[in-house]
Amino acid sequence: MDPLTPNRGVPATEAAQAMDSAYHEALERLFARTGGAWRLGLERVADLLARLGNPHRRYPVFHIAGTNGKGSTVATLDALLRGAGRRVGRYTSPHLVDFAERVVVNGEPMSHEAITEWFTRHEPLLTELGATFFEATTAMALSHFANEGVDVAIIEVGLGGRLDATNIVEPVAAAVTQIGFDHLEYLGDTLEAIAGEKAGIFKRGAAAVVGDTRPAIRDMLLQRAEAVGSGPVLVTGRDWQVDDIVVDAQGTSFTLTVNENGMSDSRRLTTPLVGQFQAHNASVALALLRSAGGEWAKIEREAATHLAGVRIAGRFHRSPPWLFDVAHNADGAATVVANLLAVGVPHPLSAVVCVLRDKDWRGILHAVSKAASRILVTMAPTAPANRTWQLDEVMDWAQAEGLPVERCDDFDRALAEAQVGAETVLVTGSFHTVGDAMERLQVDPLAR
Known part of the structure; x- marks a missing residue:
């Protein structure tokens, strides 16, 4: 019998759990x-x-x-x-x-x-x-x-x-x-x-x-x-x-x-x-x-x-009050902001942002500040450890620039905090940031 074929006598839930486990084990070895x-x-x-x-x-x-x-x-x-x-x-x-x-x-x-x-x-x-x-x-x-x-x-x-x-x-x-x-x-x-x-x-x-x-x-x-x-x-x-x-x-x-x-x-x-x-x-x-x-x-x-x-996951992807849009460089973030202004989304607008440290996070935050009255910088759980940005450095820079940036290291708390008093919540930055938020909020990237 194919080792991936469930045994007929095994309950469906148990078979599904075994398949899910095998999948994640295979991905771990692949990502290695x-x-x-x-x-x-x-x-x-x-x-x-x-x-x-x-x-x-x-x-x-x-x-x-x-x-x-x-x-x-x-x-x-x-x-x-x-x-x-x-x-x-x-x-x-x-x-x-x-x-x-x-x-x-x-x-x-x-x-x-x-x-x-x-x-x-x-x-x-x-x-x-x-x-x-x-x-x-x-x-x-x-x-x-x-x-x-x-x-x-x-x-x-x-x-x-x-x-x-x-x-x-x-x-x-x-x-x-x-x-x-x-x-x-x-x-x-x-x-x-x-x-x-x-x-x-x-x-x-x-x-x-x-x-x-x-x-x-x-x-x-x-x-x-x-x-x-x-x-x-x-x-x-x-x-x-x-x-x-x-x-x-x-x-x-x-x-x-x-x-x-x-x-x-x-x-x-x-x-x-x-x-x-x-x-x-x-x-x-x-x-x-x-x-x-x-x-x-x-x-x-x-x-x-x-x-x-035409559909594209994670690009001006709306699920009110959430709006998901990947922006991995300053040009991308400027485009996100231009789109927000063109469409006229409900305000106040807050933003949850996490950017990999080898990207132009300063340019991205400057761009986002043109549309958001409140920016929460955080750490996306799946961001590679060797590429995570340093929030101490981010906050020192943002305060010197006078940007409306707050620090919230815990990703789930950042998502919750961003909703307080906001009509629209933008999640932007890396693919990790947008993907992690979609997963936690149960938004299917491929849904039509």
């Missing part, structure tokens, strides 16, 4: 592979996938990199493809509440049983090859999509692009969204260096989409795509424009103008995602479909019908 320094490179994952029969070659792939906007672009592309009747695999990271959120087929996360079975079966091979956590997880996702018979997969880059484990895929089209400062120790300390790493997902013969809106970065990405022989290459501001953006509580409306064969075609579209830049993110997803041509381009022309199905 995150120890030590990052090990970027494609050799191990290529070897691993070859030993698994190269499952990633059994379906077409769209590949997406970027600092900001890639999650929204993935979510939009997923909704468009599913709306057109395709069976879609979606691989993203990190997760908010449950690891299974990373590997999804048609909106359904990979089951705990399937995760446990895959990891248990292949753990000896992972150990033999020295596979890292992300390499193992990527191989599991690509294998799961093959086993599930997906029509297409959308793969989000984990870190950078050129040496990221996901760059083993051979996409029909790849996109780089907006570039920002992140993971400087691995990707470089200039926007140009970071863009160069992310441009590493462009490949010869595959379509490429350049989504960064700044001319210098945009031109550099275009040059990288052309240099490796990508084609066709579509570039925002040249091959399409986004104008007349209107943001309200129902989402974001915009005019998309596509320039093709010397002709221009304009359409008014609406995404349920809230924020000025969500119009640009949606336009990148649409450009991916246009660039891939054929049946994919036909789906792009149906966008107005299917955009209503």
Whole structure:
């Protein structure tokens, strides 16, 4: 008998508890592979996938990199493809509440049983090859999509692009969204260096989409795509424009103008995602479909019908009085605040914030203070111990800046305190912060 198959005579609750225990034990061993320094490179994952029969070659792939906007672009592309009747695999990271959120087929996360079975079966091979956590997880996702018979997969880059484990895929089209400062120790300390790493997902013969809106970065990405022989290459501001953006509580409306064969075609579209830049993110997803041509381009022309199905966990995610929005850099936090002001959420507004110490927490707190009358800084329970911010330092700085910041080390107490006298409570900062709050408040990230 398969060790993961419950015995018929065992009560369901006992069998469920055993399965849950096995799942968490498997995850503990999987996450143990995150120890030590990052090990970027494609050799191990290529070897691993070859030993698994190269499952990633059994379906077409769209590949997406970027600092900001890639999650929204993935979510939009997923909704468009599913709306057109395709069976879609979606691989993203990190997760908010449950690891299974990373590997999804048609909106359904990979089951705990399937995760446990895959990891248990292949753990000896992972150990033999020295596979890292992300390499193992990527191989599991690509294998799961093959086993599930997906029509297409959308793969989000984990870190950078050129040496990221996901760059083993051979996409029909790849996109780089907006570039920002992140993971400087691995990707470089200039926007140009970071863009160069992310441009590493462009490949010869595959379509490429350049989504960064700044001319210098945009031109550099275009040059990288052309240099490796990508084609066709579509570039925002040249091959399409986004104008007349209107943001309200129902989402974001915009005019998309596509320039093709010397002709221009304009359409008014609406995404349920809230924020000025969500119009640009949606336009990148649409450009991916246009660039891939054929049946994919036909789906792009149906966008107005299917955009209503877009959902993204943890981004302007409302469950009144709670509003959850990940902001891992100052630009992201400024976007959160702009969205709050555009939508006009009920006030007073308080905020619960926890940021990893290697992020620009000063910029994030400055941005949040523009909307919140009260900010509670705290410690997210799942934040890695070696990356937690120092609240003594945070408070000294916040007091010197005159920001309305209070310290509440206990996460559960911070959530409770934030509700006192508030009509809206924003939870923001790292994925750990938003995910931990969702778990405690029993908010399902994948619920529609």
